Amino acid sequence: MTFTPHGKHLIAGEWVGSDETFQNEPAQGPADRFSMGTVELVDRAARAAEDAFWSYGYGTRADRAAFLNAIADEIEARAADITEIGCRETGLPEARLNGERGRTTGQLRLFAKTILDGDYLDRRHDAALPDRQPLPRPDLRLMQRPVGPVAVFGASNFPLAFSVAGGDTASALAAGCPVVVKGHSAHPGTSEIVAEAVLAAIRSCGIHPGVFSLVQGGKREVGSALVQHPLIKAVGFTGSLGGGRALFDLCAARPEPIPFFGELGSVNPMFILPEALEARGAQIGQGWAASMTGSAGQLCTNPGIAIVPEGAAGDALVTATAAALAAVAPQMMLTAGMADAYRAGKARLDASNSVRPVHTTDSTGRGVGPNLYEVSAAAFLSDHGLAEEVFGPLGLVVRASSTDAIVELAHGFAGQLTATLHMDAGDTGAAARLMPVLERKAGRILVNGYPTGVEVCDAMVHGGPYPASTNFGATSVGTMAIRRFLRPVCYQNLPAELLPEDSVGSE
Structure with missing residues (x-):
């Protein structure tokens, strides 16, 4: 059965229309109309979220876990319709949407397990020492508590896993924080059907309906109003550097500044070290081409730059990469913009x-082909614009004359989500020189792999120094993402009747 959007916002359990509308731009099939977000709707959603916080934020972990699992169940119950409208709006292939839906429900279930396990609470207890000299010590307990309502901005390139019920929403809800989502205008129909799944879970679990709202579309002032609303206490964002930085500045300029957890993009450099290059340069080039062109290169971990030593082996890698790219057909991008x-x-x-162009293609409309360029290390270091992200299937090879040059290039990069080393045993010395630099530059360091494909698990870090993200101590993927929406509270000499139930759960 084909899903037909009704085009309304979800505000505290009610589907609400607005006078002004906008039209989506599907990759295939007819367009649909959707109500446009307003500042007034943002205010209603934020007030409802604050009202919900007093019950949801102080409820049990078991109830929150059941809610997260119920959302996952409701998403799976709509699997076919979600895939159908997701493909129609974005042009992404069915297999990609099915995989992303599994990742989305997997995240929800992982956070349900995480909060039931309880380790995320970071409970600490220093028992009283009344007889200590020269001064007694009071009884001290610490645990993490939810911060309050959270704003989430849906991502354009992940209509499920980084959008309405994606990682930001899942981790905020797990923490005990109600969520107001600003849906992305690239896939409002997909956002709507996922919001229907969340609403069904709210009703089946008896949760306060203000725990989740979806505001669709809207001009710039709608997003600004959301991050500046005094009842919003944190923001999760995945998107462009320019848009994210503007919202970050608004959060910092509030009378009460709040944290803005923005994931803003990266060129994800790969460092091809000499022995690996000699042994398997062509294979590395072919793998790079596949990673670079996956999902039309519209992944925040897309490896856009490869540092390759000069010489015949490096030439062979470039040739192999170009040949692999030449076999890639044009792909549909998410939006015309x-x-x-x-x-x-x-x-x-x-x-x-x-x-120097190595392999170039021309394109019109939303269909694009891959492109590959080459530049010397000296020219790259002298032109900072060459290190800027090109979002799509485009790669730049930077040729380096020595290990010293490779290390110099590493120093020159801004903050990254990932950095990759391709190395063999004989490259260990060069890799050891790079490691201290890469640790300061990236949130995740890989060896002999490709950064696309982000595992959702306890140890994953999807973040990095600015401009990869606005908070280098956070991650938007993995169970540590819940920490973004918690803050530590210390309880001194509180009687047991006043302590949160969870504060003594580990004893």
Whole structure:
């Protein structure tokens, strides 16, 4: 059965329309109309979230876990319709949407398990020492508590896993924080059907309906009103550097500044070390081409830059990468605007006198082909614009003359989500020189792999120094993501009747 959107916002359990509407731009099939978000709707949603916090934020972990699992169940119950409208709106293939839906429900279930386990509470207890000299010590307990209502901005490139019920929402709800989602206008129908799943879970679990709201579309002032609303206590965002930085600045300028957890993008450099290059350069190039073009390169971990030693072995890697890219058919980008931005990034490289085109394609509309360029290390270091992300299937090879040059290049990068080393045993010395630099530059360091494909698990870090993210101590993927929406509270000499039930759960 084909899902037909009704085009309304979900505000505290009610589907609400608005006078102004907008139209989506599906990759295939007819367009649909959706109500446009307003500042007034943001206010209603935030007030409902605050009202819900007093019950949801102080409820039991078991109830919250049941709610998260119920959301996952309701999403799976709508699996076919979610895939159908997701493919229609985004142009992503069915297999990608099915996999992303599994990741979304997996995240929800993982956070349900995490909060039941209780380790995330970081409970600590220093018993009283009344006889200590020269001064007694009071009884001290510490645990993590939810911060309050959270705003989440849906991502364009992940209509499920980083959007309405994605990792930001899942971790906030797990922490005990109600959520107000600003849906992305690239896939409002997909956002709507996932919001229906959340609403069904709210009703089946008897949760306060203010725990979740979805505001669709809206002009810039709607997003600004959301992050500036005095009842919103934290923000989760995945998107562009420009948009994220603007919202970050608004959060910092509030009378009560709040944390803005923005994941803003990365070029994810790969460092190809000499022995690995000699042994399997062509294989590495082919793998890079596959990683670079997956999902039309519209992944925040897309490896956009490869540092390759000069010489014949490096030439062979470049040739193998170009040959693999030549076999990749044009792919549909998520929006016409993204395709235009990709062509603008390509044009910037085409206009550079220091950059050599290796494999180039022309495109129109939302369909784009892959592109590959090459530049010397000296030219790359002298032009900071070459290190800027081009969102799409485009790669830049930076040729380095020595290990010293490779290390210098590593120092020159801004903050990254990932950095990758391709190495063999004989490259260990060079890799050891790079490691201290890469640890300061990236949130995740890989060896002999490709950064696309982010495992959802306890040890994952999806974040990094600015501009990869706005908070280098946080991650938006993995169970540690829950920490973004918690704060430590210390309880001194409180009688047992006043302590939160969870504060003594580990004793």
